[in-house]
Amino acid sequence: xxxxxxxxxxxxxxxxxxxxxxxxxxxxxxxxxxxxxxxxxxxxxxxxxxxxxxxxxxxxxxxxxxxxxxxxxxxxxxxxxxxxxxxxxxxxxxxxxxxxxxxxxxxxxxxxxxxxxxxxxxxxxxxxxxxxxxxxxxxxxxxxxxxxxxxxxxxxxxxxxxxxxxxxxxxxxxxxxxxxxxxxxxxxxxxxxxxxxxxxxxxxxxxxxxxxxxxxxxxxxxxxxxxxxxxxxxxxxxxxxxxxxxxxxxxxxxxxxxxxxxxxxxxxxxxxxxxxxxxxxxxxxxxxxxxxxxxxxxxxxxxxxxxxxxxxxxxxxxxxxxxxxxxxxxxxxxxxxxxxxxxxx
Amino acid sequence: xxxxxxxxxxxxxxxxxxxxxxxxxxxxxxxxxxxxxxxxxxxxxxxxxxxxxxxxxxxxxxxxxxxxxxxxxxxxxxxxxxxxxxxxxxxxxxxxxxxxxxxxxxxxxxxxxxxxxxxxxxxxxxxxxxxxxxxxxxxxxxxxxxxxxxxxxxxxxxxxxxxxxxxxxxxxxxxxxxxxxxxxxxxxxxxxxxxxxxxxxxxxxxxxxxxxxxxxxxxxxxxxxxxxxxxxxxxxxxxxxxxxxxxxxxxxxxxxxxxxxx
Numbered sequence: 001x002x003x004x005x006x007x008x009x010x011x012x013x014x015x016x017x018x019x020x021x022x023x024x025x026x027x028x029x030x031x032x033x034x035x036x037x038x039x040x041x042x043x044x045x046x047x048x049x050x051x052x053x054x055x056x057x058x059x060x061x062x063x064x065x066x067x068x069x070x071x072x073x074x075x076x077x078x079x080x081x082x083x084x085x086x087x088x089x090x091x092x093x094x095x096x097x098x099x100x101x102x103x104x105x106x107x108x109x110x111x112x113x114x115x116x117x118x119x120x121x122x123x124x125x126x127x128x129x130x131x132x133x134x135x136x137x138x139x140x141x142x143x144x145x146x147x148x149x150x151x152x153x154x155x156x157x158x159x160x161x162x163x164x165x166x167x168x169x170x171x172x173x174x175x176x177x178x179x180x181x182x183x184x185x186x187x188x189x190x191x192x193x194x195x196x197x198x199x200x201x202x203x204x205x206x207x208x209x210x211x212x213x214x215x216x217x218x219x220x221x222x223x224x225x226x227x228x229x230x231x232x233x234x235x236x237x238x239x240x241x242x243x244x245x246x247x248x249x250x251x252x253x254x255x256x257x258x259x260x261x262x263x264x265x266x267x268x269x270x271x272x273x274x275x276x277x278x279x280x281x282x283x284x285x286x287x288x289x290x291x292x293x294x295x296x297x298x299x300x301x302x303x304x305x306x307x308x309x310x311x312x313x314x315x316x317x318x319x320x321x322x323x324x325x326x327x328x329x330x331x332x333x334x335x336x337x338x339x340x341x342x343x344x345x
Numbered sequence: 346x347x348x349x350x351x352x353x354x355x356x357x358x359x360x361x362x363x364x365x366x367x368x369x370x371x372x373x374x375x376x377x378x379x380x381x382x383x384x385x386x387x388x389x390x391x392x393x394x395x396x397x398x399x400x401x402x403x404x405x406x407x408x409x410x411x412x413x414x415x416x417x418x419x420x421x422x423x424x425x426x427x428x429x430x431x432x433x434x435x436x437x438x439x440x441x442x443x444x445x446x447x448x449x450x451x452x453x454x455x456x457x458x459x460x461x462x463x464x465x466x467x468x469x470x471x472x473x474x475x476x477x478x479x480x481x482x483x484x485x486x487x488x489x490x491x492x493x494x495x496x497x498x499x500x501x502x503x504x505x506x507x508x509x510x511x512x513x514x515x516x517x518x519x520x521x522x523x524x525x526x527x528x529x530x531x532x533x534x535x536x537x538x539x540x541x542x543x544x545x546x547x548x549x550x551x552x553x554x555x556x557x558x559x560x561x562x563x564x565x566x567x568x569x570x571x572x573x574x575x576x577x578x579x580x581x582x583x584x585x586x587x588x589x590x591x592x593x594x595x596x597x598x599x600x601x602x603x604x605x606x607x
Contacts (some may be wrong), residue, residue: 002401106442146466170471172465173470173471173474174470176463176476177465178456178463178464178465178477178481179463179464179466179467179470179471181449181453181456182455182457184446184448184457185449186459187444187448188445188447189443189444189445189446189447190439191408191440192430192443192444192445192446193446193457194408194427194428194432195406195408195428195429195432195437195438195440195444195525196429196432196437196457196458196520196524197430197432197433197458198429198457199429199431200429202385202429206467210467255477273594310448312450312504313449313450313453314450314452314502315482315485316487317450318482318485318489330570
């Protein structure tokens with residue numbers, strides 16, 4: 001295989017793992033808990049910027065051609081871990097301001113607005129992350145150890161794959177636990193969930209935090225790999241690509257985010273590269289967005305559960321044992337009650 | 346069934362509601378309603394449509410904030426507690442409609458209600474996996490026994506959305522019991538239930554009350570109320586216009602006026 005092909009495939013693998021991690025985070029929020037976080041991409045961007053300013057050295061070291069805060073030049077994996085923590089904390093913070101007071105549909109609108117505000121803020125406040133031009137020369141981890149760039153890309157893909165597997169495992173354990181069941185109960189009927197003792201706000205904040213942390217990890221891996229990150233990398237429309245991926249793959253299931261992330265952002269986006277160029281230069285990229293919208297509508301209409309639907313959870317048969325709820329299951333029968341209270345009138 | 350053979354109940358009221366009022370945009374839905382519900386007894390709330398019965402139940406459960414009044418449960422003022430904290434104290438409600446978790450199976454609906462699950466905490470999901478799995482197996486057994494008792498065990502693995510109206514009522518009651526209640530607040534448990542199930546549901550409620558649980562139920566089916574409720578309040582236009590035994594209430598002119606003769 002030629003070096004170009006190897007580079008291309010390794011890059012696609014990194015993108016796929018990054019998208020899978022992000023989709024798994026969104027799956028906890030939207031698929032499992034029913035939270036419409038239309039600002040999801042902001043948390044990926046948080047991870048990316050966090051990794052950038054923690055792994056980059058002082059701006060002066062580069063002749064101040066770009067301006068940004070911090071510039072701590074921390075070694076891997078500290079920027080990755082910090083990205084997860086900061087994005088998770090931001091998730092809890094944004095969630096605390098919104099989920100307590102807003103119904104699901106209003107929350108969606110507010111999150112979309114937050115996404116737009118965040119883009120505007122980062123673009124206009126150049127001292128933060130170098131404004132619209134974005135950050136470049138973000139250091140890649142372990143580059144001093146591996147000089148061959150092809151080998152490095154394959155190893156980076158492997159690293160992303162391992163992190164992706166760990167994130168998926170953590171998400172799966174959460175989905176299949178009683179906690180996952182409580183989150184699905186909140187998704188299905190928040191009033192009934194609260195009436196059974198579920199702290200709906202706390203559960204939503206939890207998925208804002210955990211999902212935000214996953215988004216942060218995905219952003220960190222992406223920014224380290226591409227070595228550049230700017231506001232155009234995380235337009236609000238990217239959130240809808242992830243939503244489409246999740247709905248196509250199957251929201252609420254373990255495999256849904258994997259299938260959706262591979263099919264929508266990777267295969268569809270890459271597939272458009274192979275289309276013959278026709279019409280004005282912006283036509284094919286525009287058609288890509290139209291295709292995503294059509295696919296989203298088609299799945300919502302015809303296959304709302306996606307390619308890998310959320311599985312029905314059943315439990316193996318249990319041996320019949322003695323009553324475990326004595327007050328109810330050993331409760332007197334109606335005849336006993338009649339004997340105690342005298343005959344009916 | 347009849348009120349005459351109700352179990353002897355302890356005298357201390359588990360639930361005391363004092364002068365609760367609630368106004369929605371200038372409309373008084375509930376005005377100065379007071380009542381108590383002792384453990385081991387079924388208390389009925391009846392009245393015409395719009396009388397404020399469900400609002401009263403919602404206020405007691407913590408879903409609706411009252412504009413005045415206090416609610417005491419087990420000698421504790423719970424007026425300002427949110428509904429999930431009242432539920433954790435043992436105040437469990439069912440709903441007039443749409444109370445199920447549609448895309449959870451019937452068994453999972455019950456499991457979701459079980460309090461004190463280790464695996465319901467994020468810190469335990471990853472650390473004491475074996476322990477919470479063992480606890481879950483025990484809860485599955487408990488849930489299956491309850492479903493068996495309510496004769497819907499054969500439906501344990503279907504989604505709650507696929508149950509009939511009557512089966513949903515049974516599931517909701519089983520689920521409420523899975524939550525280890527001390528007080529059950531039931532909003533029209535007979536609505537949409539066929540006569541066969543209705544009789545069985547009445548028997549189940551009496552058994553539950555007999556086990557020491559206080560029950561407050563809103564119901565339109567007056568014969569059912571007469572059969573199971575030891576004490577009945579009649580609400581009309583948000584106020585209590587009569588209370589006592591159902592048989593006595595049938596004689597009161599104000600009650601007849603407001604409700605019984607319709």
